[in-house]
Amino acid sequence: xxxxxxxxxxxxxxxxxxxxxxxxxxxxxxxxxxxxxxxxxxxxxxxxxxxxxxxxxxxxxxxxxxxxxxxxxxxxxxxxxxxxxxxxxxxxxxxxxxxxxxxxxxxxxxxxxxxxxxxxxxxxxxxxxxxxxxxxxxxxxxxxxxxxxxxxxxxxxxxxxxxxxxxxxxxxxxxxxxxxxxxxxxxxxxxxxxxxxxxxxxxxxxxxxxxxxxxxxxxxxxxxxxxxxxxxxxxxxxxxxxxxxxxxxxxxxxxxxxxxxxxxxxxxxxxxxxxxxxxxxxxxxxxxxxxxxxxxxxxxxxxxxxxxxxxxxxxxxxxxxxxxxxxxxxxxxxxxxxxxxxxxxxxxxxxxxxxxxxxxxxxxx
Amino acid sequence: xxxxxxxxxxxxxxxxxxxxxxxxxxxxxxxxxxxxxxxxxxxxxxxxxxxxxxxxxxxxxxxxxxxxxxxxxxxxxxxxxxxxxxxxxxxxxxxxxxxxxxxxxxxxxxxxxxxxxxxxxxxxxxxxxxxxxxxxxxxxxxxxxxxxxxxxxxxxxxxxxxxxxxxxxxxxxxxxxxxxxxxxxxxxxxxxxxxxxxxxxxxxxxxxxxxxxxxxxxxxxxxxxxxxxxxxxxxxxxxxxxxxxxxxxxxxxxx
Numbered sequence: 141x142x143x144x145x146x147x148x149x150x151x152x153x154x155x156x157x158x159x160x161x162x163x164x165x166x167x168x169x170x171x172x173x174x175x176x177x178x179x180x181x182x183x184x185x186x187x188x189x190x191x192x193x194x195x196x197x198x199x200x201x202x203x204x205x206x207x208x209x210x211x212x213x214x215x216x217x218x219x220x221x222x223x224x225x226x227x228x229x230x231x232x233x234x235x236x237x238x239x240x241x242x243x244x245x246x247x248x249x250x251x252x253x254x255x256x257x258x259x260x261x262x263x264x265x266x267x268x269x270x271x272x273x274x275x276x277x278x279x280x281x282x283x284x285x286x287x288x289x290x291x292x293x294x295x296x297x298x299x300x301x302x303x304x305x306x307x308x309x310x311x312x313x314x315x316x317x318x319x320x321x322x323x324x325x326x327x328x329x330x331x332x333x334x335x336x337x338x339x340x341x342x343x344x345x346x347x348x349x350x351x352x353x354x355x356x357x358x359x360x361x362x363x364x365x366x367x368x369x370x371x372x373x374x375x376x377x378x379x380x381x382x383x384x385x386x387x388x389x390x391x392x393x394x395x396x397x398x399x400x401x402x403x404x405x406x407x408x409x410x411x412x413x414x415x416x417x418x419x420x421x422x423x424x425x426x427x428x429x430x431x432x433x434x435x436x437x438x439x440x441x442x443x444x445x446x447x448x449x450x451x452x453x454x455x456x457x458x459x460x461x462x463x464x465x466x467x468x469x470x471x472x473x474x475x476x477x478x479x480x481x482x483x484x485x486x487x488x489x490x491x492x493x494x495x496x497x498x499x500x501x502x503x504x505x
Numbered sequence: 506x507x508x509x510x511x512x513x514x515x516x517x518x519x520x521x522x523x524x525x526x527x528x529x530x531x532x533x534x535x536x537x538x539x540x541x542x543x544x545x546x547x548x549x550x551x552x553x554x555x556x557x558x559x560x561x562x563x564x565x566x567x568x569x570x571x572x573x574x575x576x577x578x579x580x581x582x583x584x585x586x587x588x589x590x591x592x593x594x595x596x597x598x599x600x601x602x603x604x605x606x607x608x609x610x611x612x613x614x615x616x617x618x619x620x621x622x623x624x625x626x627x628x629x630x631x632x633x634x635x636x637x638x639x640x641x642x643x644x645x646x647x648x649x650x651x652x653x654x655x656x657x658x659x660x661x662x663x664x665x666x667x668x669x670x671x672x673x674x675x676x677x678x679x680x681x682x683x684x685x686x687x688x689x690x691x692x693x694x695x696x697x698x699x700x701x702x703x704x705x706x707x708x709x710x711x712x713x714x715x716x717x718x719x720x721x722x723x724x725x726x727x728x729x730x731x732x733x734x735x736x737x738x739x740x741x742x743x744x745x746x747x748x749x750x751x752x753x754x755x756x757x758x759x760x
Contacts, residue, residue: 227664
């Protein structure tokens with residue numbers, strides 16, 4: 141069997157004047173939980189609808205299990221979609237909803253009953269098979285939608301913002317549950333979401349989309365630790381940035397002089413490939429990777445910048461400090477809250493920011 | 506009760522009296538023993554008995570039922586198709602088509618009657634129960650269209666997509682998902698169309714030929730030779746049947 145479950149080859153789709161999907165090529169592996177992440181209008185839903193067969197690409201080709209699905213109507217594709225609104229049939233019971241796909245395929249009654257039973261078990265809805273969708277809670281409706289799709293044993297399960305309609309607590313629970321189900325059934329899951337935490341926690345790989353284009357594909361760790369563009373760095377988690385020019389290159393390292401901080405020492409960072417002296421560079425730094433102290437002498441860091449605390453926000457598990465590095469440049473730092481001995485900084489206080497050279501992602505664009 | 510409430514209440518009561526007093530009086534007088542309707546002279550069921558014996562009346566009721574059933578079936582079929590087509594399959598010029606289909610709801614009925622009559626004369630279709638049924642279907646299509654389309658608009662279009670995604674052909678998706686969900690609206694519009702057809706006078710007047718007298722036409726001919734208590738009895742029955750049908754129609758649409 142082919143290693144790829146879904147393959148997109150140069151797929152484009154226009155909606156009126158906008159390129160909803162613009163030359164996207166992508167290989168999704170068998171059994172992978174793949175997230176397509178992007179803000180609204182990034183084309184991720186259009187991409188999903190093309191996989192389901194509700195829209196067809198203007199150019200390019202889509203292969204599912206190695207076969208082109210060009211011109212194949214939705215009812216003949218080996219994929220099932222969990223709709224954002226769940227789209228449960230309001231006139232059918234839970235069991236009726238789950239059995240729908242099997243009935244369309246004319247399976248024997250006994251088989252249908254057995255598989256509906258199994259699906260109810262899987263999503264922990266035993267005993268609710270005779271309820272109508274309106275009699276279920278949001279989380280239960282979501283599980284019915286998942287069961288209704290999975291019971292057909294599709295080659296690929298598509299999920300459109302699967303947790304969008306749930307409240308925060310349920311969301312977190314369902315993230316774990318979806319991931320567990322996916323690992324148990326071993327199917328390819330493709331999940332479209334604008335929620336970065338959802339994408340990071342559930343998926344094996346994430347694709348970030350913006351304005352119809354694929355910006356970056358990689359593991360959640362890759363995407364978070366090594367964003368290849370400022371957009372990705374800021375869309376996935378929070379990021380502090382420092383722009384300037386490369387002043388010196390020595391081996392794998394370079395020094396960058398920040399445009400916004402002419403008075404400060406240049407900072408040391410990993411040298412981006414192909415960058416030379418004088419080329420522009422942007423450093424991206426995660427707020428939780430920065431060290432904050434009031435001491436002038438601290439060992440083990442490559443860089444140090446002075447700053448002034450402008451705000452301290454207590455969040456329970458951590459404290460978020462907003463710092464002014466200059467009139468124009470402000471950063472944030474996240475410090476996990478520890479015991480009573482921990483130093484707490486007050487607004488107005490002078491502090492030093494420190495980080496190791498390899499903590500910063502350097503973009504040369 | 507505040508002043509404002511008193512005022513609202515009396516306005517509502519006045520309104521109801523204005524609307525229903527004539528009907529109540531009519532129903533009461535259908536039980537009046539006096540031949541001259543003006544004064545009350547005791548209770549009787551005589552007029553209802555006379556109605557049952559009236560052969561021409563029986564025939565007109567039968568004609569009315571035939572026309573109502575045929576026109577309702579035709580209008581429901583066309584109206585549901587039009588509603589689904591307009592709502593789910595956008596095409597260029599949809600607004601124009603829609604406007605044209607809804608026109609019978611706003612043009613004066615007398616114009617519709619006259620134009621239908623002229624049309625039948627033009628195509629040399631002799632005026633009969635068939636032409637009456639066609640005329641009724643013509644004004645019933647927009648009624649069905651409006652009601653069914655309103656319901657369709659409230660249905661999540663992803664329901665049909667979900668059915669398609671789960672392996673249903675477009676026809677199966679319609680039959681298994683859309684149709685059951687449209688049923689209350691369709692049933693409601695059937696009852697309404699049936700009632701409107703049963704009560705129609707103007708279009709029927711222009712499109713009916715010899716031997717195709719419907720109930721409202723018959724009532725009219727009876728009135729021409731003076732208002733007798735039998736008319737009261739007949740009208741009472743018509744009012745109650747219509748109200749029952751409309752009530753059922755509203756109840757179904759609310760579901």
